[in-house]
Amino acid sequence: MSGPLARLRGAADRAAEAVSVALLAAMFAAFVLQIVSRYLFDAPLGWTLELCLTTWLWLVFWTSAFVLGERDHVRFDVLYLSGGRRLRRAFALAAALAILAGFLASLPATLDYITFYRIKHSATLHIRLDWVFSVYGLFAVAMVVRYLVRSWRLVRGETTDEDAEAGA
Template sequence: MSVMRLLSRFADGVAAGLLAAIFVAFIFQIALRYLFNWPVGWTTEVSLVAWLWLVLWGAAFVLKDQEEIRIDFISANVGTRWRIGMGLLGSACMVVLFGMQLPAAYDYVTFMKVERSSYLNTGFDVIFSVFILFSVAMIVRHLWNIGQLLRGRLPAEASPEQKSSAL
């Protein structure tokens, strides 16, 4: 099995684990509140932190290019050269913008080590560190897209089955 396949399976597993943590915390919260009349706050905090990590982790490492939502009414009606050009422009903008915000995001995340969550007593630097992973992953993904586009390869497009199921 290739390294990329193993990394992809690991990323999927982390996302599944986060989704399971949200579900278990939610069910646990309902049981404690309504069966035992014992409302607790830590279950909400677990759900919120897991949701934050799930969204950013999933967008960075699980979601594939062809699964992203795109507004392609312009690029769908132009030739391959124009689509490559638009792809290069879009990916270059993403690299520049994520690159520009990365130092400030890092400063903010490291600054947040002074704050801790209410119930879990976890540093906000740990909680928000997923945004740094997300930012770096977006930069790497769009640099890879630029490389592919410069070789004349368009990013993978949705298959006809995926397009028809999205309608």
């Protein structure tokens, strides 16, 4: 991939990484503020815990959806690696279709759950909980798109990440 599409993809990747960095920085700053407030001034701040939890939630799902690649996730691939190229492609396609089916099946309930929480707010920061949990909806949609594309590429016979790593 080259040209304008590659530049757009690179810019989107850098923006996703910048969001992850900002979330981690906000979480770390709240964590340090809580330590200083609690142990130096003996005045704990309740909102810092909630901010740490919320930024952690967003950091995990945002980064998993938009920053990490297929090879960055934990895999149990002993059986997968024992097979030849065709068997590995079949395993990869079966796994991609199973993940796609699972996320597609859970998407309506996920979105319903998130929209239900628009009536509730967090305890100390008073953030609407649908905003807090919306990152999981983004994650679920991103996984549907990712595994739809992965399935399509596997069906077309394109080289997988695992094939490239093995030098095939």
